[in-house]
Amino acid sequence: xxxxxxxxxxxxxxxxxxxxxxxxxxxxxxxxxxxxxxxxxxxxxxxxxxxxxxxxxxxxxxxxxxxxxxxxxxxxxxxxxxxxxxxxxxxxxxxxxxxxxxxxxxxxxxxxxxxxxxxxxxxxxxxxxxxxxxxxxxxxxxxxxxxxxxxxxxxxxxxxxxxxxxxxxxxxxxx
Numbered sequence: 001x002x003x004x005x006x007x008x009x010x011x012x013x014x015x016x017x018x019x020x021x022x023x024x025x026x027x028x029x030x031x032x033x034x035x036x037x038x039x040x041x042x043x044x045x046x047x048x049x050x051x052x053x054x055x056x057x058x059x060x061x062x063x064x065x066x067x068x069x070x071x072x073x074x075x076x077x078x079x080x081x082x083x084x085x086x087x088x089x090x091x092x093x094x095x096x097x098x099x100x101x102x103x104x105x106x107x108x109x110x111x112x113x114x115x116x117x118x119x120x121x122x123x124x125x126x127x128x129x130x131x132x133x134x135x136x137x138x139x140x141x142x143x144x145x146x147x148x149x150x151x152x153x154x155x156x157x158x159x160x161x162x163x164x165x166x167x168x169x170x171x172x173x174x175x
Contacts, residue, residue, distance in 0.1 A: 006118045009056040018045050020058065024065055028101040048072060048098050057118040059102075059111055067102035069115040071095055073125060080129045081167050084152030089167070095123050097130040116146060120170060128170055131156065131163035140164055 009017065025041050048054060048070060056070035074080065074096040082088070097119065102111050120128055132140045134153065144150075148166035155162050 004061060006057050006059045006114065008118070009058065010054060013049060013056075018042070018049060020065055021045050021056075021068055021070075024058075024068055024101055024103055027103045028067075030104075044099070055119065055123075057115055059106075059115055061106065065103075066106040067100075067111050067115050069097065069100040069119040071097040071099075071119065071128075071130075074129065079127075080131060080154065080156075080165050081127075081151050084154075084165055085167075089127055093125045094127040094129050095120070095125040095170070097128055100130075112142065113146070123170055125170060127167060129165065129167050132166055134162040134164050140166070 014020075022042055022045060025045075029041075049056075051072040053073040054070065055072065056068060058068045059066045072095070074094045076093075079094045080096060081094070097116075100112060100115055100119075102115070128148075130143065130148065131154065132143050134140075140150070143166050146168070148168040150164045151167050152165045153162060154165050
């Protein structure tokens with residue numbers, strides 16, 4: 001299978017955009033759909049799509065959506081790495097990569113990397129931060145291969161899995 005295109009979404013989102021993301025999520029997380037935290041994903045989508053600076057990329061094979069990645073700038077002083085690094089990175093303008101999912105039939109073809117790169121390609125922030133599920137060592141290894149480094153652990157909300165906080169510079173410092 002070949003992914004023909006990646007579409008960028010920001011500002012005004014198409015009607016039923018949340019349903020597009022939820023459809024991919026249900027397929028990508030089919031093995032976890034009985035987990036109460038996974039079942040609350042619609043709340044996560046609603047939260048992130050309303051954030052200032054929300055940006056999303058969706059891949060398509062023909063007309064079939066195959067995966068997505070999205071995030072938004074993190075508020076100064078509330079970055080996910082706050083409290084885990086001393087000294088804190090300077091500058092601290094951080095993009096939060098919230099979700100990256102690929103439907104099972106399109107895995108193993110480099111699509112996650114293409115979505116990741118398309119999401120971050122033109123970001124103005126200095127840093128990007130993501131949370132990798134602590135019990136998913138392959139995901140963490142993939143993030144490390146993309147240049148992220150683990151900086152600590154977190155459980156961001158009640159009932160969530162444990163995560164490894166991972167940080168990467170998007171551009172070199174000017175020092």
